[in-house]
Amino acid sequence: MASAYLEDFLTHLRVEKGLSRNTLQAYHSDLKFYLAYLEERKLDLLRVGHSHISDFLWHRRSQSLKSSSLYRSAESLKQFYRYLLREEIIPADPTQKMAAPKIMHRLPRFLTVEEITRLLNHPADARKTSARFKAMLELMYAAGLRVSELVGLEERQLDLDLGFVRVFGKGGKERMVPVNGRALGAVKNYLAQKRKASPVSTKWLFTNVRGKPISRVAFWYQLKKWAAAAGIFKPISPHVIRHSFATHLLGGGADLRSLQEMLGHADISTTQIYTHVDREQLKRAHKRFHPRG
Numbered sequence: 001m002a003s004a005y006l007e008d009f010l011t012h013l014r015v016e017k018g019l020s021r022n023t024l025q026a027y028h029s030d031l032k033f034y035l036a037y038l039e040e041r042k043l044d045l046l047r048v049g050h051s052h053i054s055d056f057l058w059h060r061r062s063q064s065l066k067s068s069s070l071y072r073s074a075e076s077l078k079q080f081y082r083y084l085l086r087e088e089i090i091p092a093d094p095t096q097k098m099a100a101p102k103i104m105h106r107l108p109r110f111l112t113v114e115e116i117t118r119l120l121n122h123p124a125d126a127r128k129t130s131a132r133f134k135a136m137l138e139l140m141y142a143a144g145l146r147v148s149e150l151v152g153l154e155e156r157q158l159d160l161d162l163g164f165v166r167v168f169g170k171g172g173k174e175r176m177v178p179v180n181g182r183a184l185g186a187v188k189n190y191l192a193q194k195r196k197a198s199p200v201s202t203k204w205l206f207t208n209v210r211g212k213p214i215s216r217v218a219f220w221y222q223l224k225k226w227a228a229a230a231g232i233f234k235p236i237s238p239h240v241i242r243h244s245f246a247t248h249l250l251g252g253g254a255d256l257r258s259l260q261e262m263l264g265h266a267d268i269s270t271t272q273i274y275t276h277v278d279r280e281q282l283k284r285a286h287k288r289f290h291p292r293g
Contacts, residue, residue: 001045002035002038002039002045003035005045005084005089006028006031006032006035006080008087009027009031009079009080009083009084010024010027010028012083013027013079017171018171018172019170019171020170020171023170023171026072026076027076027079027080030072030073030076030077031076031077031080033073034056034073034076034077037056037059038052046084046089046090048094049094050094050095050096050097050098052094053077053094053095053098054098056077057070057073057074060073074095074098077095077098078095078098081093081094081095082095108239108240108243108247108274108277109234109235109240109243110240110243110244110247110248110277111232111234111236111240111241111244113248115232115234116141116241116244116248118230118231118232119137119226119227119230119232120137120138120141120182121230122226122229122230129222131186131189131190131193132190132193132194132206132214133219133222133223133226134186134189134190135183135186135187135189135190135206136150136151136206136214136219137223137226137241138182138183138186138187139158139165139179139183139186139187140238140241140242140245141183141241141244141245142179142180142182142183142245143165143167143177143178143179143183143245143262144177144242144245144246144249144262145165145167145177145242146169146238146239146242146264147216147219147220147238147239148216149167149168149169150206150219150238151206151213151214151215151216151219152168152213153165153167153204153205153206154203154204154205155191155203155204155205156203157205158179158187158205160184160187160188163178163179163180163181163184164176164177164178164179165177165179167264169264170264170266171266173264173266175261175262175264177262187205190206194207198211216238219238220237220238223236223237223238223241224236242263243274243277246259246263246271246274247274247277249262250274250275250277256268256271256272256275259271259274
C-alpha cells in the first residue's frame with residue numbers, strides 16, 4: 001500500500017506540478033529508500049511520528065550523506081507527508097515541526113571575463129562539427145542556457161531577426177532571453193553549413209549526422225577539448241558557462257530580478273547565490289588593492 005501512495009504522489013508532481021523527469025527521479029529515489037527503511041523496521045508509513053522521521057534522517061547522516069543530499073531527502077519527506085495530509089490520508093503531518101538539515105552552499109565555479117573571452121575567441125576549423133560547437137558555446141554563454149535547454153532547442157525557438165531565444169526550462173516554464181549579435185552570427189554560420197551539407201529537414205537546431213539532437217555528454221566532451229585547446233585547464237562543465245554568464249551580468253550591474261528571469265529560476269533565493277560570488281570578488285579586490293588589505 002505504501003508504494004501505491006508513492007506512485008500517486010509522483011503522478012501528482014508530474015501532472016499537477018509539472019516537475020521535470022530529473023526532479024521526479026530524485027523524489028522517487030529518496031522516498032523509495034525511506035519506504036525500504038520503514039519496511040525493514042516494520043513501521044507503518046501512515047502512523048510514524050516526528051521521532052521516527054528524526055531517526056531516519058540520523059540514519060542517513062550516519063551513512064556519510066552529503067549535506068545537500070540530506071537536505072533534499074528531508075524536503076522529499078516534507079512534500080510527501082503534506083500531500084498525504086491534503087488528501088486526508090493521514091490526520092497529522094509528522095514533519096511539521098522538523099527542522100531542515102543545514103546545507104553548506106558551495107559557491108559556483110565560473111570563468112573570469114578574460115578566460116571566457118579566450119574560450120569564445122578560440123577559432124573554429126573548417127569542419128561542420130567545429131562550427132556547430134562554436135555556435136552552441138556562443139549561444140549558451142549569451143543566454144545562460146542549461147545544457148539540457150541548449151541541446152533540446154528547435155530552430156523555431158530562435159528568432160534570428162529579433163535576437164531572442166524562447167526557452168522551455170524546468171517544469172516546462174517558458175522564458176524569452178535576448179541573444180547578442182555575436183552568438184546570432186555564429187548560429188547563422190553553422191546553419192548555412194548545416195543546410196549545405198544536409199538538405200534533409202529537421203526541427204532540431206543542433207544535430208548530429210543522423211539529424212538527431214546532440215547529446216549532453218557529447219557537448220561536455222567537446223567543451224573540455226575546446227577549453228584545453230584554448231589554454232584553460234581549470235575544471236569546466238556546461239554549468240560553469242551558465243554560472244559565468246550570471247556572474248558577469250551581475251558584476252556588470254544587472255539587477256537580481258532580471259537575472260532571475262533570464263536564468264529561469266522559480267525562486268529568487270536560487271539566484272542570490274551569485275551575490276555571494278560578487279562579494280568574494282569584492283573581498284579579493286579589497287585585499288589586493290587596499291593599502292591595509
